[in-house]
Amino acid sequence: MEKQNKFLLILLMGIMIYFIGVGLIVDGPKSAVQGFIRLQIQPGRLISDFIPLGGIGGTLINAALAGAVGLLLISILKVQLSGPTYTAIFTIMGFGFFGKTPLNILPIIFGVYLSSKLAGKMFREYLIIALFGTALGPLVSFIVFEFGFTGLSAIAAGIIGGTITGFLLPAIAVSMLHLHQGYNLYNMGLSCGFFALFAASFVRATGHRFESIMVWYDVQSAAVIWLVPVLSIALILIGLISERMQSIKGFFAIQKLPGRLPSDFVDLGSLGGSLINSGLLGVAGSLYIYFVGGDFNGAMIAALLTVMGFGAFGTHLKNSWPIVLGVVLSTLIFGKELSSPGPLLAALFGTTLAPLAGQFGIFTGIIAGFIHLIMVLQTGAWQGGMNLYNNGFAGGLTAAMIVAVIQWYRSNREELT
16 A cells, blocks of 8 residues: 555656646746736636636646645645545646645645544545545635735735635535445535525625626647646556556546446546546547547646546546437537537536446436536636536536436335235
């Protein structure tokens, strides 16, 4: 286990160095650092692609440093690096392109820390909640930069608001997991969305209106287009080399798993197999964006890195394609463009529902993807764009409904027989 821990630590640090290196080369050190600083004062609510706001270099540095915060906590607390922690770091880095900054995630993490102390638990037991709970980073930025506070009072309000948010998340997360019974991989997306509903309602009660945000990078940049494919191919090669035949056996073993939470593919399959799965998901997602004519930008990189991260914790090629097909069918039937932001994000992030296809079959997966698109296009407005894992919010609601119907049907069928 120590060898695995060291291997993943070096791998994740290498990815962060890769991001920073590309950022410094593309924009130059001065411009990249200036862009990074600009991002720290952005609201970050959906949809805020950081590349137009901070440049490619600044965004890459922001993503790497946001991920470094999580990796540092993991190292300090001596938490084992495995499927869940690998996934959390990939997700944080991904949303460093799309709403999270090293500054707006800290109050939430601190709030979860206080919650662990009140509950008499070690912080390491709540660390995964703290890391994924950073989905509400934009809530902190909103309080500081948009809610009407100024100067030190704005900073203090943001810290207090973020701390309260983090403090309440552990209790909410446990209840939300029971609601969908592990069939929504982005459980913290549902938890954060649930909390954000109340936060947004409170904000609206004060008379404040959420201004819609649409910052979307649509410029063709080789650095942005090839960032994830190069990383994906590297992960596949590293996975193959690290364990050789064991990696291939592990990869095929992973494809047989339903993926329901918690499914640590590193333990259930193998480390090498998980890296291959992660890399192939990155390649598949990149090809999907290319073939539907979508834009490669910060939002898409966030989606790709998140899907790749969950390639070690619930998502694989076999259980994810029915979800994507369902989203595609829903998009076409309702007359939307596959390349437009909403459907494009839903096709990738919708794989949060992959365990439904893994457990109940292809048809259920297609139905889940179909419903998911309908839901996700509405839920963002409900919570004011403050929950970055909006697809996890919509996915949790979708999964809860589908699981309830399936269980009702099966229980009544058993009674009849």
